[in-house]
Amino acid sequence: MTAGTPRGTIDGGKATLELRADGIVHLTWIRGVRIEEQDARAAMKAVDALCQDDSHPMLVDMETTEAVSRSARSVFSIPCAASRIALLGKSPVDRLLANFFLGVHTPPCPTRFFTSRADATAWLLDPAATHEPG
Numbered sequence: 043m044t045a046g047t048p049r050g051t052i053d054g055g056k057a058t059l060e061l062r063a064d065g066i067v068h069l070t071w072i073r074g075v076r077i078e079e080q081d082a083r084a085a086m087k088a089v090d091a092l093c094q095d096d097s098h099p100m101l102v103d104m105e106t107t108e109a110v111s112r113s114a115r116s117v118f119s120i121p122c123a124a125s126r127i128a129l130l131g132k133s134p135v136d137r138l139l140a141n142f143f144l145g146v147h148t149p150p151c152p153t154r155f156f157t158s159r160a161d162a163t164a165w166l167l168d169p170a171a172t173h174e175p176g
Contacts, residue, residue: 093123099166
């Protein structure tokens with residue numbers, strides 16, 4: 043897959059993934075999804091396959107995620123091809139899920155929660171952001 047390719051569906055059908063023209067890997071979870079371990083593993087496998095031997099900044103759109111299981115959160119702590127991760131949410135539940143993950147698990151790369159897509163994208167594309175703490 044090359045930059046700017048159409049979205050592909052992750053195994054299990056709970057998310058889509060694309061490598062955008064700006065080099066950001068965009069993972070979008072479907073509305074109201076409960077992310078289980080197998081979903082997390084399928085997503086990380088797809089990210090690694092998409093990126094091949096390169097690392098890319100990743101935008102995770104979790105604006106309408108209902109829940110993330112404990113075992114799925116553990117999978118998200120395993121390094122993948124993401125060089126840094128912006129978690130994008132809007133609701134207090136999104137913020138709670140992200141803060142719980144960031145407080146309990148050590149992310150594999152710099153990771154931050156955003157409520158603004160523009161701010162998340164700017165952080166992901168900022169070359170200096172690779173050395174900022176998550």
